[in-house]
Amino acid sequence: MPNASARPRNSRRPRRRRRVDPARNELVSSSLESAQQCLFNQDYGTAFVHYLLALNLAPMFKDFARESFRFTLFKWSEELDSVGRIQDLFDCYEQALELFPTDEVILNSMGEHLFRMGFRDEAAGHFHKALKLRPDYPEARENFYRVANWLVERWHFLMLNDHGRNQKYQQAIQKAVRNGCNTVLDIGTGTGILGMCAKKAGATEVYACELSKTMYELACEVVAANGMDGSIKILHMKSLEMEVPKDIPHRVSLVVTETVDAGLFGEGIIESLIHAWHHLLLPPQRGENEIGEQSATGRVIPAGATVFGMAVECLEIRRHHRLRVSEVGGLSMAAAGELHSPVSCSSEPDDSMEPYTTERLSRLPGGYKPLTEPFKALSIDFNNVQELEGLSCTEVQEIRLPVIQEGEVDALAVWFQLHLDEESSLSTGPQEDTCWEQAIYPSHSTRGFVLKPQDELIVEVSCRDAYLRLCSVAVLRDGQKIHLDKCVDPQHPGNPVSNPEAELCSKLACLQTDQSKDLCMLECSEIALLNNHDYHQSFCSALGKLISRLKSSQCDPAVPTHCASPLYVLDVSEGFSLLSLIAASQGHVKAYSSVEKSKQQEVLKRLAHSNNVPEQQLEFWLNHTEDEQGVLQRPSREKLWSGIILDCVETCGLIRQKLMEKASLARCLLEEGGHIFPQRIVVYGMLVESDILLRESAVQGQEPTLGFNIAPFINQFTVPVHVFLDFSTLECRHLSESVELFVLDLMDTNANYITREVKVLATSAGRITAIPFWYQIYLDEEISVSTLSQNSHWKQAAVVLQQPLEVHAGDWVCLSVRLHKSIISILAHIENKPATMD
Structure with missing residues (x-):
């Protein structure tokens, strides 16, 4: 008799009906009701907890509650952000994404928080997921475009499109592999192209490391697409953290890298190569390797570099690093103190300053004038570990450069020749068609001093903190050494102070005064803004017209002029701005400035005092503003704004984010006849x-x-x-x-x-x-x-x-x-x- 309990093999067991749990249903219902009541009371934290409980117990309500849940999450995250509870904020987003893992709006919002906190790789991942889920989602697309510029800088495209550069690297790698360098480590692999060159050349083992999560994932995709995913091991880590045999089985015979920036050492190539020679590379002399076989000599591509430089005069560089004007919008700048960009070089390292910036000299508006012939600043052998280790201890080198043309030193421009091996090299010079820019060391100490032919410019070169540092320090003229950081005669700015008594008085004054109090750093774009005469003059004229019109419209013969209520002007420009002070200087105006940094506020106060603007006519009130929309709100005791100045265009050339929303709010806060600047x-x-x-x-x-x-x-x-x-x-x-x-x-x-x-x-x-x-x-x-x-x-x-x-x-x-x-x-x-x- 057949087994009565046996079931046909292909039959399915009848689905058991889920038992109704009245207590569970009651809990879900009450939680949803409580969440809605908490929303009504603006108790977003409690509402969020109720939604989490209800939707975890009853996922079938997700679609019904999605919009309310999103709103609750966003409002609660705003509160957490405002009080600095960042970990709690991200915990809430992770809980939300467990419920709604494919919600593009929540993914995009979390990406925005991550990006604002500096987690660019993670932010990009969330924006990318949101776009994959909904390719036409404009907020995610705009966010991804912005973060993409951070993650994959534009020079990656230029570098990969530079066939000559890529071919020279390939040839050097091929030759090294043919000569016995069969085990290869690619440090800072980027897209993986150099590691793939090594594998294609016949290397038996290829390893690569990449710190950026975005570039690491990209390299993995590229290597797999080229059929090498099983033969190139890519590690998501810094080479400085790599160990043998933990990360790679044994030392390699060849390191390839291009971790160089326009200033050669700025991406840390010295530190990474010292570590590689001690821990990852075979020693430079022949010897037994870990498994007892004769090994090729360890080596590095590139083999070394030679750094060149020259002094240049360039108005475009000058206007981004030094104040060039004596007045701005009718305000004398004499009391501003020392204003310069955060890019300044000295032989003594200073963490608050960047030693150089970068420019493509061939593309600078107005061009540049060479004041000296190119000179060799430094040579380095990447295959000599003793030389690498001794670089930061090298004494400051003083180089004398004959001046070939009359002009003012605005910067030292620097480039290098990268020696891939004994035969092949790449140049990053200003006349080359190269993917690299040049390093620019702006001069802050030569203001008004004109070099002449037959002068010799004295330049100091050092590498005390593994950064290449160059600065102009003095000029030899007619046998006399003129230090460029000394005072300059204001009546004859081309000549140094020659009166010993005046120079002694100047030194005594410097001893008695804390000169650092008058030093204020501004961003390069802010310096260029101050130097934009037409911009400030136009604002001055437009503000003057508005103030004159509003003054005349409120005239009451019975009220003395000095008793009339003032006009109120708000400047919400990003960063350092003089527009509020220009408005206050018009008279009968109380201006509000959005400048937040204390040093910059001190500059505005000094300028107000020296330009006879009463202290009460300029106010700073945004120091503790948390709400982004709050920048356009004003104290309730005051009347509406007569003028609101909006910062509309980013320096990069884009319209500022949320401009139209701010303009809409600003229109509601204007008094009758008031004006937004700009209007169109x-x-x-x-x-x-x-x-x-x-x-x-x-x-x-x-x-x-x-x-x-x-x-x-x-x-x-x-x-x-x-x-x-x-x-x-x-x-x-x-x-x-x-x-x-x-x-x-x-x-x-x-x-x-x-x-x-x-x-x-x-x-x-x-x-x-x-x-x-x-x-x-x-x-x-x-x-x-x-x-x-x-x-x-x-x-x-x-x-x-x-x-x-x-x-x-x-x-x-x-x-x-x-x-x-x-x-x-x-x-x-x-x-x-x-x-x-x-």
Whole structure:
């Protein structure tokens, strides 16, 4: 008899009906009800806990409660953020994502918090997930574009598109592997291209390390796509943390790296190579290796470098690092004290200062003038560990440079020749077509001192903290040594003070006064802003017109002028701004400044005092503002604002985030007849053909990357808008005249729109690769400033098309322009020939 309990093999057991649990249902119901009541009472923390309990017990209510849950999460996270409970904030987001792992809004919001806290890699991951879930989600796209510029810097694209550079590295690696270097470590692998070169050359073992999580994951994808995932081991760690045999089984015979920046040592190559020679590389002399076999000599590619420099005069560098003007917007700057950028070099390390910045000299507006011939500042052998270890102990070297042209020293420009091996080298010089910029060591101590032919400039070179440091210290003229940090005769700025008595008095004054009190560091963009005479003069005129009009409208013959209530002006500019003080200097105005740093506030107070602006007419009140929208609120005891100054354009060339929201709030806070500055922004653009913008924005196929399949992976981090652009020096062909693309009206909300269709006439044949854009900023109907002007402290930006668009002279190109928050996107096609571009 068949077993009665046996079931047919392919039959399914009947699903057991879930038992109804009245207590559970009651708990879910009461928790949802309590959550809604807590929301009504604005008790967001308790509401969040109730939602967590209910939705974990009854997931079927997720869709029903999603919007309320999001709102609760965001409000509760704002409260946690405001009181500094950051860990609790992230714990709440992790709990939320356990409930809603595919909610793009929550992912994007958590990414925003992570980015604001400095966790850029993690933020990028959340933005990327949000975009994969919803590719048309504009907030996530804008956030991803912003973070992509941090994670994968634009030089990665230029470097990978530099076929000559890549080929020279490949040839040096091939030769080393043929000569017996069969085990290879690639330090700072980036996309993995050098490690793949070693494997393709025949290396038996290849290891690579990368600190950036984004680049590590990218390298893993690239190596797998090129069929080498089983033969190249990639480690997500610093080389300084690597050990044998914990991380790699034994010492390697070859280290390849390109952890060099424009100043050569800024990415820590000295420290990483010292560690590699002691712990990861075979010794430079022949000997027995760990397994008893004869080993090739350990070596490094690149083998070494030679650093060069020259003194230059350059107005563009000067205006970003030193105050060039004696008055700003009608205010004398004599009492400002010493204002300079945070980029300043001395032989003594100073953690508060950066020793150099970077520029591409060939693209600087106005160019530069060499004041000396190029000189050799330093040579280093990366295959000599004793030399590497002794670098930071080397005495300060003094070099004398004959002056070849008359001029003022604005900077020492530095570049290097990277010796890959005995035969091959790469140069980062200003005349080379290279992916590197040059290091710029600005001079703060030579203001007003003009070098002349037959002078000798004395430069100090040191490496005391593994940074290359260069500074101009003195000039030899007619046998006398003139120290450039000494006082300069204000009546004859080209000549040093020669009166010994005056010099002694100056030294005594320096002893009696704490000179550091008068020293204030500003960002390079803030220095350039102060030097923008047209900008401040235009604001001064526009403010003057408004104040004069409002004064006359409130005139009452029965009220003495000095008794009339003042006008109120608010400046909400980002960073250091003199606009509030310019407003206060107009008289009958009380101005509120958003400057927060105490040193910068002291500068404004000194300037107010020296320009006879009463102390009570200037107030600082944003020091403790937590709420981003709070910058436009004012004390309840005061009347409405007469004028509100908004900072509309970022230095990089983009519209500031949340500008229109702030403008909307500002309009509600204006008194009748009040004004927002600026009142209107007009965006202009032009069709151009520019190969350099393509190379800086995306990897162009497999040919420049030696046939390796890298482009699809790194191009995920391509952003459609190229920022910090100098249109005046951009290598490009103009294919049209400039046209108006978009208008933002800050005073009239009804005049604004989301998208605009623009027709542009192509004046020349070519490939449209990009559309650079800039702004005409209208302070009122008559007064405006351009971000394209020669003295502008703003840079420009450009939309780069994913696919170039072929045009002929006379074609009409249709542009669909859209501004979402601060990101401009453009779809382009030739009339009657549609093609989608972004």
